[in-house]
Structures are given as structure tokens and as C-alpha cells.
Amino acid sequence: MFTGLSAFPHTPLRDDAFDEAAYTRLLERLTVAGVDSITALGSTGSYMYFDREERRRVAQVAVRHAGLVPVIVGIGALRTSQVQKLAEDAQEAGARAVLLAPVTYQALGDDEVFDLFKDVTADLSVPLVVYDNPGTTHVTFTDDLYARIATLPQVASIKIPGVPADPDDAAARVRTIRDQIPGTVTVGVSGDSFAATGLNAGCDAWYSVIGGTLPVPALTITRAALAGDHAAASAESARLQPLWALFAAHGSYRVTAAIAEHLGLVAANCLPRPVQGLGPVARARVAQLVDELRLDD
Amino acid sequence: MFTGLSAFPHTPLRDDAFDEAAYTRLLERLTVAGVDSITALGSTGSYMYFDREERRRVAQVAVRHAGLVPVIVGIGALRTSQVQKLAEDAQEAGARAVLLAPVTYQALGDDEVFDLFKDVTADLSVPLVVYDNPGTTHVTFTDDLYARIATLPQVASIKIPGVPADPDDAAARVRTIRDQIPGTVTVGVSGDSFAATGLNAGCDAWYSVIGGTLPVPALTITRAALAGDHAAASAESARLQPLWALFAAHGSYRVTAAIAEHLGLVAANCLPRPVQGLGPVARARVAQLVDELRLDD
Numbered sequence: 331m332f333t334g335l336s337a338f339p340h341t342p343l344r345d346d347a348f349d350e351a352a353y354t355r356l357l358e359r360l361t362v363a364g365v366d367s368i369t370a371l372g373s374t375g376s377y378m379y380f381d382r383e384e385r386r387r388v389a390q391v392a393v394r395h396a397g398l399v400p401v402i403v404g405i406g407a408l409r410t411s412q413v414q415k416l417a418e419d420a421q422e423a424g425a426r427a428v429l430l431a432p433v434t435y436q437a438l439g440d441d442e443v444f445d446l447f448k449d450v451t452a453d454l455s456v457p458l459v460v461y462d463n464p465g466t467t468h469v470t471f472t473d474d475l476y477a478r479i480a481t482l483p484q485v486a487s488i489k490i491p492g493v494p495a496d497p498d499d500a501a502a503r504v505r506t507i508r509d510q511i512p513g514t515v516t517v518g519v520s521g522d523s524f525a526a527t528g529l530n531a532g533c534d535a536w537y538s539v540i541g542g543t544l545p546v547p548a549l550t551i552t553r554a555a556l557a558g559d560h561a562a563a564s565a566e567s568a569r570l571q572p573l574w575a576l577f578a579a580h581g582s583y584r585v586t587a588a589i590a591e592h593l594g595l596v597a598a599n600c601l602p603r604p605v606q607g608l609g610p611v612a613r614a615r616v617a618q619l620v621d622e623l624r625l626d627d
Numbered sequence: 628m629f630t631g632l633s634a635f636p637h638t639p640l641r642d643d644a645f646d647e648a649a650y651t652r653l654l655e656r657l658t659v660a661g662v663d664s665i666t667a668l669g670s671t672g673s674y675m676y677f678d679r680e681e682r683r684r685v686a687q688v689a690v691r692h693a694g695l696v697p698v699i700v701g702i703g704a705l706r707t708s709q710v711q712k713l714a715e716d717a718q719e720a721g722a723r724a725v726l727l728a729p730v731t732y733q734a735l736g737d738d739e740v741f742d743l744f745k746d747v748t749a750d751l752s753v754p755l756v757v758y759d760n761p762g763t764t765h766v767t768f769t770d771d772l773y774a775r776i777a778t779l780p781q782v783a784s785i786k787i788p789g790v791p792a793d794p795d796d797a798a799a800r801v802r803t804i805r806d807q808i809p810g811t812v813t814v815g816v817s818g819d820s821f822a823a824t825g826l827n828a829g830c831d832a833w834y835s836v837i838g839g840t841l842p843v844p845a846l847t848i849t850r851a852a853l854a855g856d857h858a859a860a861s862a863e864s865a866r867l868q869p870l871w872a873l874f875a876a877h878g879s880y881r882v883t884a885a886i887a888e889h890l891g892l893v894a895a896n897c898l899p900r901p902v903q904g905l906g907p908v909a910r911a912r913v914a915q916l917v918d919e920l921r922l923d924d
Contacts, residue, residue, distance in 0.1 A: 382678070408676050408899075409899045411900070436880055437878070441903070442903050445901060602707075604707045604743040
């Protein structure tokens with residue numbers, strides 16, 4: 331379950347409420363395309379913006395419409411006891427695994443982050459993906475912290491925030507991480523523009539923003555890289571370079587939401603306010619790219 | 628209400644639940660000391676770690692035990708609609724004003740921050756304090772953003788994160804802010820070690836962490852500065868320098884929690900896990916300082 335493409339769909343809103351119909355459409359695209367897993371309520375899925383009841387409902391819908399595709403559910407929250415309750419809800423909903431980022435308001439030290447994972451995994455019946463997302467959590471994982479957390483029970487995978495651009499440096503980076511964690515724990519790359527390099531460098535999985543909205547090109551990269559056809563993976567990533575440039579300028583969260591809106595998959599303004607979608611100039615660029623890169627299939 | 632000392636008490640926990648009895652004790656210390664306002668559920672009050680029901684209860688207890696002291700209630704949350712619900716709850720509980728920080732998970736642009744304040748103030752019946760706390764929200768306010776938000780209805784005060792250490796630079800900074808906001812909007816300093824300099828430089832208020840646990844020295848500084856006795860304000864702040872050093876090393880949030888624990892005002896481990904209190908060495912230093920600086924009255 332912790333290899334290949336894990337697709338992170340948006341959790342679309344309509345008039346500030348969870349848009350179950352649109353979410354179902356997104357999920358069906360993913361199962362039809364054949365992604366390896368679906369991560370519901372990741373950062374792309376706006377998990378931190380929903381309350382417990384909403385998150386329970388999203389998890390239930392995700393599991394119901396994912397068919398045979400295993401569903402991983404994000405359980406991050408600011409307080410340990412809240413995370414534990416969300417873990418219970420996710421498991422009751424049928425999540426096959428959970429994803430946990432150490433979200434902060436007050437900054438946390440390494441021991442506090444470790445104890446969060448320790449407290450949560452102690453009561454967990456399903457595997458856990460460690461979610462290293464410094465851009466949103468403002469937590470910087472050291473390799474030592476990876477090593478400590480990776481030995482906890484239930485820890486099955488680490489979602490790393492990216493790899494160096496140079497292929498040799500990327501391979502060295504993945505080896506360095508692997509050397510410090512049990513062989514049973516997989517390493518998954520995130521930061522979509524890094525994905526081909528990361529998979530070619532030996533990552534087992536891609537925890538993918540674009541895969542949640544545009545599974546086909548994401549699968550092209552993933553399947554090629556994991557079959558050893560590094561050139562094909564890199565070529566498809568290079569073809570998507572204009573998209574990566576837009577991600578760099580506006581963030582993958584807002585750009586993929588605009589793509590989903592442009593494709594009619596979700597309603598306008600599908601992001602949780604105060605977050606707003608792209609402005610008109612960037613939206614026009616999104617529409618142009620969808621056309622030029624044939625992203626609409 | 629937006630001048631003088633606003634005291635920010637902790638919202639203590641006991642076994643991961645709101646410790647109403649300890650909170651009542653903290654509030655009574657503040658009313659006896661004669662603070663000018665109490666801000667419940669500020670960052671020191673751990674607002675982001677509590678759910679809506681808990682926050683409603685904290686606001687009710689704060690208003691009930693504050694006597695004649697006006698209570699400001701923090702309403703920050705990640706989603707605009709959540710903030711609006713918290714604003715309703717705070718007003719129903721009897722809050723005389725609300726405090727709003729633009730909390731982020733996904734980064735927000737200036738227009739998104741502005742629209743958050745616009746959306747929230749549109750429905751508000753009580754005044755609002757703009758809470759600029761870059762260390763926890765990761766939002767950087769520009770002076771232009773202060774100016775735009777300060778013209779919104781109900782905006783009564785801006786809590787700024789500090790002032791330059793040099794008195795002339797501090798006075799220039801406060802003048803720069805004042806020049807861009809309506810004369811009816813007060814400027815309050817935060818960052819306790821800056822307080823004497825900020826008040827001497829013309830800030831109207833001190834939004835104070837230490838004032839929520841140790842109101843007496845905080846009032847000494849505030850009363851002296853606002854009476855024009857800048858030397859006395861600076862002298863009291865200088866006397867507390869060992870405490871500011873501890874704040875710089877460990878953060879005011881954890882240090883004041885340790886002081887409250889040491890003084891027996893709250894139970895051990897009063898902070899919301901995964902946040903943990905100070906380690907034994909820092910706690911010993913806290914105990915020593917409470918004694919040396921006579922902070923126990």
C-alpha cells in the first residue's frame with residue numbers, strides 16, 4: 331500500500347460545506363485511473379480546515395467510493411488527544427492507514443514531535459505514514475528524528491518533502507534516509523516537481539498532489555520510474571514543466587483546485603475561505619496549460 | 628478597554644481537560660490586581676488547541692469571574708466560517724471584544740488576510756483587536772495591511788509584535804503605525820521584553836503574557852509608563868531581565884506555565900499535549916527566579 335502512486339484529492343467545498351457529489355467524482359477518476367492508494371484529507375484535502383464531524387464524513391465517503399483502492403486518511407491536529415480521536419474515526423470509517431503531520435501553533439521540539447507519534451501509534455491498529463511537510467507545519471525533521479519515529483510500531487512509510495534536483499544527489503539522499511530506518515518502512519517523495527527524480531532515485535512511493543486531480547500523467551511518471559525506465563519518467567515530468575512552474579508561483583494547492591474547477595469537476599471557490607482560488611490571470615494560464623498539455627483526459 | 632494592561636492568562640489543563648478551578652484562580656488574581664482587561668484564549672491561553680465547545684466554556688468562565696474587568700476573547704481559527712461561529716459564541720458569552728489572528732496552514736496572501744478581517748467584522752457587534760503574531764501564524768503584516776484592516780468597522784486596536792530596542796527607533800516605529808491608522812484605533816505592544824520600551828514609545832496598551840500570571844510587576848511597568856515615568860517603567864523591566872532571558876531561551880508560553888505550576892496556581896502539565904512543559908533544569912531556574920525576583924506575591 332505504501333508504494334507507487336498515492337493520490338491526494340481535494341476535499342471540495344460548495345458554499346462552505348463539504349461537496350460530497352464533487353468529491354465522489356474526484357474519487358471515481360482515481361479508481362478508474364488505477365492509482366495505488368488514495369490519501370483523503372491530506373494537505374491538498376484541506377484536512378486542517380474541517381472539524382471532526384466533517385472529517386469523519388469525508389473519510390466515510392472516501393472509503394465508500396474508493397472501491398478496492400486502499401484509503402489513507404490524514405489525522406493531523408494541534409492537540410494529541412484530537413489526533414487520537416481522529417485516528418479512531420478514520421479506523422471506524424475503514425481507513426487502511428493514517429497519515430500524520432506534526433501540526434504546530436506553538437513550535438515543537440524534537441522530543442515533543444517524537445512523543446506525539448509515540449502517543450498516537452501506541453493505540454493504533456492500522457499503519458501510519460509520517461508526514462514531513464515543513465511548508466505547512468513549520469517543523470523541520472532531522473534524519474535522527476526520522477530514525478527515532480521510524481522504529482515506532484505501525485510506522486510504515488515516511489513522506490519526505492522532496493529530493494535534490496541532481497539525480498546522484500537525490501539517490502544519495504534517499505540512501506541516507508534508508509540507512510537510518512527499518513527496511514520495512516518505505517520512503518515516499520512529495521513535492522510534485524521532484525517526483526520523477528525522487529522515484530528514479532529509489533523512492534518507493536509518490537505522495538502526489540497532482541495525482542489527486544490528474545491521475546493519468548502522475549501514473550505515467552510513477553509506472554515508468556518504478557519499472558526502471560527513468561528516461562520516460564523524466565520525460566513526462568519535463569513535459570509537465572510549465573505546470574511545475576505554475577506550482578512554484580502559486581502553490582500546488584491553489585493550482586490543482588483551479589484545474590479541477592476548470593475541468594468542471596468541482597464547483598467554483600472549492601477551497602476553504604479565507605483561502606481563495608487563483609486570480610483571473612493565473613486562471614487563464616491554467617486553462618491554457620490544460621489545453622496545451624492535454625490534461626483534460 | 629484597549630489601553631493599559633491586558634492580561635493573557637493560560638487556559639490550564641488537568642488530565643487533558645479544561646481545569647476550570649485553576650482558571651478561576653488565575654482570573655481572580657487578575658481582578659484583585661486590577662488589570663485593565665483580560666484577554667481569554669489568546670496564544671498564552673492556548674486557543675488553537677481547544678475545540679468550539681471548550682472555547683465556549685472558557686469564554687463563559689472568563690466573563691463570569693472577571694467581575695467588572697472587560698474580557699476580550701480570542702476567536703482565531705483556520706476557516707473563516709469557524710471564526711464567525713467562535714465570534715458568535717464569544718459575544719453570547721459576554722465578551723466585550725474579540726481578538727483575531729490570521730492563523731494559517733496554507734499560507735495566505737495580503738488580500739486573503741484582509742478579506743478574513745472584512746468577513747468577520749461585517750457581522751460583529753463588539754470591537755475587534757487585530758492580532759499580529761508572526762511567530763505562531765507565519766503571517767507578516769505590512770504597514771499597508773495594518774492601514775487597510777484598521778479602517779474596517781469594529782477594529783479598535785492592533786496588537787503589534789514588538790518595537791525596536793532603541794527608544795527613539797521605537798517611538799518612530801509607533802508614530803509610523805499611527806500615521807497610517809485612524810486615531811480611534813489604539814496600538815498595543817506585545818512581546819513582554821519590549822513592553823516598557825513600547826509603552827514609553829507611545830503604545831496605548833500592553834497585551835501581556837506575563838500579566839496573565841504575574842499581574843503585579845506587569846502593572847508596575849504599565850502604570851509607570853502611562854503616567855510618563857519612563858525611568859520607573861524601564862527600571863522594573865530591567866529588574867525582570869533574567870525572566871526575559873528565560874523567555875528568549877524557552878518561549879514565554881512555556882516559562883509562564885512553569886511559573887504558574889511552581890506557584891501552585893495550576894496543576895502539573897497544564898499545557899495541551901503535544902506541547903510539553905519545561906525540563907527539570909529550566910524549571911529549577913524558574914523556581915530560583917521566582918524567589919530572587921520576588922514574583923510570588
